[in-house]
Amino acid sequence: MITVRELMTSVGTQVRPDQRLTEVLVLMRQNRHSCAVVRAAPPETEKDLGSCERGVLGLIREQDLLNVLHEVLISGELDVGCARDVMMADPMCVPASASLLDALKLAQESGQRQMPVVDERHQLVGMITQTDIAQAYIHILERQSELVTANRALKAESLQDSLLTIGNRRAMERDLKRLFAQPGRQFALALLDLDWFKKYNDLYGHQAGDRALQQVSGAIKRHMRQGDSLYRYGGEELLLLMTDTDLEGAWQGANRVREAVQQLGIEHADSPLQMLTLSAGVASDPKADLQTLIAYADAALYFAKTHGHNCVVRSSDQGVEDVLEGTHP
Incomplete structure (x- = not known):
């Protein structure tokens, strides 16, 4: 069984809830990420990584930033606020040990295209997207199709005379x-x-x-x-x-x-x-x-x-x- 842990990618852009949206946007563009994970205290150095709290507070998606831009254009206000003002609070997280089917169900139920991946202590360990899951299922289906074709060929061989290519x-x-x-x-x-x-x-x-x-x-x-x-x-x-x-x-x-x-x-x-x-x-x-x-x-x-x-x-x-x-x- 393929698990989420095998497909997840690195966490990517991580921001604090009080971080300005302009900074969030810059980080997402630099990292070429379509979302940012909002955490209480993201690590500053590798040394801090093991001791810091890694709970997920929210997600900021491209759509959230577009909504902010839309409001700015209408109101003319340039104060765009901070991460907590626009983030999706308490996003659906998927356990790293979950199967692809379980992850797909969670994505459909939550309507999230990106989901944080957490370990058994609910610590953030990665990210997975619906695209990742879909590509994995495509690979599985292709493999199953290959196996079906191979099984049919083996069955045909077991019922065929190899020299004359007629029934045995x-x-x-x-x-x-x-x-x-x-x-x-x-x-x-x-x-x-x-x-x-x-x-x-x-x-x-x-x-x-x-x-x-x-x-x-x-x-x-x-x-x-x-x-x-x-x-x-x-x-x-x-x-x-x-x-x-x-x-x-x-x-x-x-x-x-x-x-x-x-x-x-x-x-x-x-x-x-x-x-x-x-x-x-x-x-x-x-x-x-x-x-x-x-x-x-x-x-x-x-x-x-x-x-x-x-x-x-x-x-x-x-x-x-x-x-x-x-x-x-």
Whole structure:
């Protein structure tokens, strides 16, 4: 917690209650202060500082001096009096240990722009202004904004695959659970897997494999619908979540991204197709739970991988039922 003591400035101009206003004005101008503190016995030397009475009797502000000047101009009287005649008596003082919020409340309640700061013995130790408090709050708000931005970035990183800059498994599970919590919301998912990708890594190296994965995920993102989401399911396997669509619409969407990957033309000498391609399994069933739906998509993907590759298979396609019986009771 930031306290007033950390923000206060030196006491500044100090005057006696019987000091002439002309002298007060000269001191304020010399010190470039916008107010003067009126005390019973301000110290004359450093030696006197520890023993003198430091209670605050009043404040003289620029506005107070302007009021005097106004009266002089109207009356023509040059006797402007002394400090006690124009000072704000018993001004609001703020404890040095007070928080910024407490100081701001006191300033608003008293209507004072400048407040003397006192210690636990009510001795004058400094000054603080509303500007000081406002600037401190601005700094705090800026820092809080930076922290919020940093926290959002950390949260985004915890839900994002660092290599592909798409959602990770945690993000996928979170988003799927949210969809399952919305009765009647239609959606489908597709499991995507690169064909013969282990051979690709063995032939070209893992760094080339990472670059290929980045190219593939980029192509998929460019060709999926707005509102759909892509996640790294594991290794080279991705999951495409498509909302507000049925099984046929999801098949079309998955086939569109399969074609986009093929059009990249990434060379793969150990593939029968001589290029890097994608296979996919699509599933959509409003009655199925999350694990069952993923099992359906996984069975369809397995069928695609064992029946030609570079294709998209629906979970309802003929032949997939046999795979499903072996993977899900």
